[in-house]
Amino acid sequence: MTRTSPQPVVDWSAAAELAGRLAPPGPRATRGQLHDLVGGLREAASDAVEHVLTTTRITPVGGVRRVRGGARDGAADLGPVVVVDRARWALANTQVMAAMTAPVAAALGDEASSSQAARLGGALEVGGLLAVLSPRVLGQFDPYARLGHDEQEPIPGRLLLVAPNVLAAERSMGVDPRDFRLWVCLHEQTHATQFAAAPWLAEHLRGRVGGLLEDVTRTAVGLAKAPLLERFAAVGRGVADVVTGPFRSDGPAPFERLLTVEQKDEMAEVTAVMALLEGHADVMMDAVGPRVVPSVRQIRARFERRRDGEGSPRLDVVLRRLLGMDAKLAQYRDGAAFVRAVERRVGRDGLNAVWTSAQALPTAREIADPLAWVRRVHG
Template structure:
C-alpha cells in the first residue's frame, strides 16, 4: 500500500481533467491505498470455488423450485480486481451527475469527489467477501457477474477461527442465491433501474423523489430477505456459528470502521436482511418456499412496505 501516492493522485485530480469526478484517479488512488492480497490458489482451491458454485446452483434450484443459471462470468478476484470492477459500476450510477459540471470551484469539487469515492472503494475492497453484480444501468449485452474476493475470504475465515472451505462455501451459497433471484425474475433488473433512474434524476434537479427511493428500498429488502431464506434452507452444512461470528465482526471494529459503515449505509443493508428474512420465513413456514418464490413471478407480486411487516396480507393477496 502507498497512502502518500494515493493522496497525491487525488490532489492531482483537482488540476487536470473535467467533470465532477476523475474516475481514473479514483481507481489509481483506491488501489494505491489497498493491499491487493494474494491470488496464489492451489488447484484444489480453484476446484473448490467451482464446486461450491455448482453445488449452490443445483441445491438452490431444488429448494426454491425456480429455474435459473449462474452467470457466465464467475471470477475469483484480489482486492484490486474488485475495485476495478466496481469503479465501472459507480461510474455508471454517477453518470447523470457527471453531465452537470461543477458550477463553482471545479478543481476542489473534483478532488473532494475523487477522494471520497477512492476512500469508499478502498474500504469496501478490504471488506467485501463476495458479490453478485446484476450490472444495473449497464448498456449492451454484458453478462451479470459473480465475484469472490479471495484474500478477504481467507483473512476473515482465519480471523473468525472457522473452517476456511466451509466458510468459502457459505459465501458461495449466499451470492448464488442472488443469482437465483435475478434468474427467476428477468424483469427485476429493469424494475430496480427505473427506480434508481427516477431517484437520481430528481437529485440532479435538486429534488428528492421519496417514492422512488422507498420503492427501491422495499424491492431490495425483498432481494436480501429472499436470499437469506434460500441460503438458510439450502446450505448443506451447519452455519449458525458462521453467521454469529460474522455478525459480531461486523458490529465490532474501531471508530473509523464504524463511521465508514454508517456513512455507507451498511446498517441499512443489515436491516434489509433482517426485515426481509422475517417476511419470507413467515411466508415459507405458512405456505412453503414455492409460495414465497411467487414474489418473482411479476413486479406486482413484490410486497409493499406495509406487507413486509404484515406478511399475512401478502399471502392473502398473492398466495391465498
C-alpha cells in the same frame, strides 16, 4: 450540429486507481495457499448452483445453462465467476457506477456538467469510500455487468468473489474453509438465481434508481453545493445497494433532509426490494442445510457475531456506525423475517410469486407486514 457526449459526473478511472492504492493489503498467504483459495472459490461457486436451484425452487427464464467440456461438463451455470482482489473489486464497482449514472447525465445534459476539478474531487470521495469498503465485501453479484451490451440475455451479470476478504474472514472466525467458501457462494448464487428468474428486475431497479437520481438532481434545494457523495445519497440504497450495499448513517444523512416526501417514499420502495433480495439470499444459504454445509450452524452463529462487531477494535466499531453498516444489517434481517413469514403462510412456491413481475414485489409497508403482501398477491 453534432452533440458531444456529456462528461461523467466523476472521473471514474481516477476513482478506481485511488481506491486500489488506498485499499489495505490482504492477509499474508503463501503462493500455494492463494492457489488453493482461488481454486476453492471457483469450485464452491460452481457447486453452489445446483444446491441453490433445488433449495429456492426457482427456474431461470430460458432454462438452466450447462457447462460444456472440462471436469465440470454438464454442471449448471448461472454466469461468469470472477475471483478478484480488493483493487479489482473497486474497479468493477466504478465501472458499474459509471454505466448506471451515464443515462442520468445524458438526460440532464448541461445541468449535470461539472469541471475537471469537480470530477477529480468526486473521484477522491468515491475512491476513498470504496477503499474503506474494500476489505468488508466477501462476494457480490453484479447484475449490471452487461450494461451497454445485449440486455435481452436471460441470465445477466457476473459473480465477484473477493479472495483476500474470504481468507481473512475464515481465519478470524476459525471456521472450516471449504464449508465457508461454499456458504458464501450459496448467498451470491442465490442473487444470480433471483435475477435469472426475473430478467426484468435489473432494468426495473436501474430505472427506478435512475429516475429518482434525475428527479433529485433537478429539484433538491442546495444540491449544487452538496458534496458529490451526498448528491448520490438518494440512490445509496439503489446504485450503492445493488453495487456495494446501502451504507448510510443510523439517522438521516444531511442530503436526505433535502428530499421531498415523494422522494423519500421512492427511496423506501427501492430499499424494500433490496431487503427482499438480501433477506431471501440469507434464508436460502442456510436452508441448504448441514447435509451440504456440515458446519453451517457454527458458521452462521460466528458470522452473526462478526456482523455485530464482536471482537472488533473500537475504531472499527466507530467506522461501522459512520458507514451505516448497522442499517445494512437491519435490512438483511427485515428481509429474512419477511421471507420466513411468507413461507410459513404460503410455502416456498408461494413466496416465489415475488419473481413474476414488478407488481408482485413487496412494498416498504409489506416488508414490515408480510401478511399484507400475501393478501394482495395470493388473495
